Amino acid sequence: KQEVTQIPAALSVPEGENLVLNCSFTDSAIYNLQWFRQDPGKGLTSLLLIQSSQREQTSGRLNASLDKSSGRSTLYIAASQPGDSATYLCAVSPANQAGTALIFGKGTTLSVSS
Amino acid sequence: DAGVIQSPRHEVTEMGQEVTLRCKPISGHDYLFWYRQTMMRGLELLIYFNNNVPIDDSGMPEDRFSAKMPNASFSTLKIQPSEPRDSAVYFCASSYSANEQFFGPGTRLTVL
Numbered sequence: 001k002q003e004v005t006q007i008p009a010a011l012s013v014p015e016g017e018n019l020v021l022n023c024s025f026t027d028s029a030i031y032n033l034q035w036f037r038q039d040p041g042k043g044l045t046s047l048l049l050i051q052s053s054q055r056e057q058t059s060g061r062l063n064a065s066l067d068k069s070s071g072r073s074t075l076y077i078a079a080s081q082p083g084d085s086a087t088y089l090c091a092v093s094p095a096n097q098a099g100t101a102l103i104f105g106k107g108t109t110l111s112v113s114s
Numbered sequence: 115d116a117g118v119i120q121s122p123r124h125e126v127t128e129m130g131q132e133v134t135l136r137c138k139p140i141s142g143h144d145y146l147f148w149y150r151q152t153m154m155r156g157l158e159l160l161i162y163f164n165n166n167v168p169i170d171d172s173g174m175p176e177d178r179f180s181a182k183m184p185n186a187s188f189s190t191l192k193i194q195p196s197e198p199r200d201s202a203v204y205f206c207a208s209s210y211s212a213n214e215q216f217f218g219p220g221t222r223l224t225v226l
Contacts, residue, residue, distance in 0.1 A: 031212060043205060044217040089157070093212070100170060101147055101159035102215060 002027045006090055006105035013080055014113055021075040021108045023090030028068045031093040034102060035064050035075050038087045047088075048075070052095065080112045118218035120206050126224045132194040135221045138187055139208030147207040147215065148181055148191050157205070163189065196225045 003026045013019055023033075032051045036044040048057045048064040050073070056065040063076040077084060087109045091102035119138040127133055139146045148160040161171040163183045171181070178197070183189040193200055203222050209215045 034214065036217075041222075043219040044207075046214055046216060049214045091157075100212075101149075101162055101173070102157075104157040106156045 002030075002092060002094055002103050004090060004092055004103055004105035006088075006108050008108060009106065010109045010111070012111045012113065015080060015082060017080050017112075018076070018078050019080055019110070021077070021088050021090075021110070023073040023075070023105055025071045025073075025092050025103075027094070028071050029095040030068065031095045033064075033066055033073050034091050034093070035062075035073075036089040036091065038089060038107070040086075044089065077110075080110075082112050082114045085110055085112050118206055118208055118216055120204075120218035120221050122221060123219060124222045124224075126226065127196055128226050129197055130195045131225075132192065133196045133200075133223060133225075135191040135204050135206075135223070137189045137191070137206030137218060139189070139206070140210075140216055141187070143208035143210045143216075144186075145209045145211070145215075146183060146189050147209075148189070149205040149207065149217075151203045151205060151220070160191070160204075193223075196223075198225045201225050 005024045007022050034049045035047040037047055038044050050057050050066045061078040066073045087107040089107045091104045121136045144165050147162040149157050151157045159173040161181045166183045181191045201224050203220045205217050205220045207215045207217045
């Protein structure tokens, strides 16, 4: 059974720091991996989608990498800002069930202080 | 596009009452998903549809839960009768083919 783990559960950094959020999954047979942001009391905002054939995706100050063989993904945030404070969720889609439900990690709650 | 629309945004009800949550997916999307988020268990799939047909309902907790998708632009999740342990945030999401999923704002359900 696929399990997704995110470490650390919480992270506090000063504004301007570059940071890395980690995501690991137990079964390397995935179709894609998606990173989301969730603000308190709000829904999920999709940040980046990485297909299983890709190694990384970039959007602005965000860069997500994928190493399927080791079951790991990282989300790199450059020059962090207080507005980046939120919970970041990693989710994978199983390879044998394309288009099916995402399996989520519990998230990393990021706090960026000014 | 307005994104995925869910209603109501908040629902407070008493144990034993029927609850109906509604979702309008993004136009053109052929997959619709219902998830539930709790502090203890995080985000978990309840059921998903492809072209209005339920494909996997293995996450539906018990017979008290049912979901329908009568057409491509509307889905409901019903709980009857509701129990306090059903209190959670329920999210609807949609996608085109097997690609990026887009989530609605969620419905916060409180069962007293």
